[in-house]
């Protein structure tokens with residue numbers, strides 16, 4: 001179907017050995033795997049096309065765009081192909097897993113500010129790139145922020161099953177309208193970015209769509225003023241009044257950010273392998289669901 005990197009990843013399921021499950025989404029299961037001819041560990045997202053609401057062409061287009069995207073903070077697919085009624089998306093393996101999994105396993109009360117600042121700065125770099133290229137992510141959340149074993153951070157899941165680059169109604173009239181429209185749509189990512197900041201600080205997302213900011217922050221006694229300001233700027237109701245991703249990247253909260261190897265020393269140290277963590281989280285989730 002498509003091939004994205006210099007090394008030639010095979011487009012054949014037989015060339016990959018699937019190991020344990022490391023993640024699960026609405027329509028996909030993610031496995032750690034080995035690309036046998038290249039002897040390289042990868043992650044493979046297996047989408048059941050029969051369960052997907054989107055049409056096959058739409059998914060193909062989106063996966064293709066995912067392979068064309070090129071930024072160190074965006075998870076780029078090595079290649080993708082169909083196998084039976086499944087679509088296989090072969091990606092770099094992010095051994096730390098998602099920030100949501102990391103928090104569930106080791107930081108249920110949320111992460112420290114320098115960690116949050118470092119993670120969010122990396123995510124913002126990805127958003128600046130996407131927005132500058134006329135794309136939106138639409139699903140910024142802790143579950144889609146992945147960390148590799150060195151602490152490198154990549155924003156994942158361009159809504160392969162959710163219509164990634166559909167920017168909504170395209171207005172036929174006037175450049176101004178189009179620019180306005182793009183700006184409004186991009187600012188939806190800024191709102192989600194603000195919610196994600198709260199999610200990282202608390203260990204879970206706010207329960208309502210409109211977070212009760214005051215109550216939320218009074219619980220976080222030691223929270224930095226600059227963090228409050230960053231979140232407040234993102235969660236302005238009027239999308240036009242929210243800052244762009246580029247402007248947000250210059251926010252003084254990011255003075256607290258460190259280099260990414262700080263992440264591997266702080267949040268990844270002592271964690272068990274991703275597959276084990278995923279299994280534990282799944283067991284806890286299933287036993288809660290059965291109560």
Ligand SMILES: Nc1ncnc2c1ncn2[C@@H]1O[C@H](COP(=O)(O)OP(=O)(O)OP(=O)(O)O)[C@@H](O)[C@H]1O
Pocket residue numbers: 022023024025026027028029030043045075091092093094095097098101139143144146156157159160161
């Ligand atoms: N490259 C990867 N390396 C390691 N883990 C991954 C990788 N890609 C995804 N995962 C894990 O799998 C989980 C599910 O993946 P993903 O979000 O892409 O599926 P999805 O079906 O699109 O999910 P949803 O629609 O619910 O957001 C992620 O939250 C993450 O924990």
